[in-house]
Amino acid sequence: MGLIKWERTGPLDTLAHIQGEMSDLLNVLSSAPRGEGYAAMEFPPIIVSLNESSVFVRAELPGIRISDLDIQVMDDVLTIKGERKPVAFGVKTTYLRRERSYGTFARSIMLPEKADVEEVTASYKNGVLLVTLPRAAEAKPKQVVIQKA
Numbered sequence: 001m002g003l004i005k006w007e008r009t010g011p012l013d014t015l016a017h018i019q020g021e022m023s024d025l026l027n028v029l030s031s032a033p034r035g036e037g038y039a040a041m042e043f044p045p046i047i048v049s050l051n052e053s054s055v056f057v058r059a060e061l062p063g064i065r066i067s068d069l070d071i072q073v074m075d076d077v078l079t080i081k082g083e084r085k086p087v088a089f090g091v092k093t094t095y096l097r098r099e100r101s102y103g104t105f106a107r108s109i110m111l112p113e114k115a116d117v118e119e120v121t122a123s124y125k126n127g128v129l130l131v132t133l134p135r136a137a138e139a140k141p142k143q144v145v146i147q148k149a
Contacts, residue, residue: 042107043101043105045059046058046059046060046080050112052141053134053135054132054133054134055112055113056130056132056133057109057129057130057133058128058130059080059128059129059131060127060128061129063084063127064084068083069081069082073115073133074117076114076115077108077109077110078109078131078133079107079108080106080107080129081107082104083103083105084102084103084105085102086102113133113135114135114136115135116136117133120134
């Protein structure tokens with residue numbers, strides 16, 4: 001059996017070691033394949049886009065009924081809440097693989113522009129929710145005419 005040289009370390013060396021270990025752990029977690037562990041995507045996945053007149057938010061919500069959704073806009077934040085209920089087969093079932101999660105969810109996003117909350121509309125087709133938020137008048141660009149002095 002060989003001897004291992006003991007080196008005296010200070011408290012800052014221990015903290016530096018812990019910081020390095022945590023950094024390594026976060027690197028591993030953030031590089032995990034999509035849908036696994038800590039780095040799983042938020043639900044529902046969304047796409048936010050805009051044009052001259054509106055902001056559009058598309059959320060993928062397959063298998064969720066309209067009656068199980070709640071959409072709110074408050075202080076330039078859009079919140080989509082809902083519940084995905086499990087499908088009951090009526091007989092005792094043993095799952096071999098179940099990749100779809102069930103339960104309640106909530107997703108809030110900061111809107112890139114101020115919206116006219118009185119004119120917000122939403123539609124739901126083929127499992128995709130589309131929320132259309134017209135830009136408020138003060139958020140729309142205004143052309144300034146230059147006059148001769």
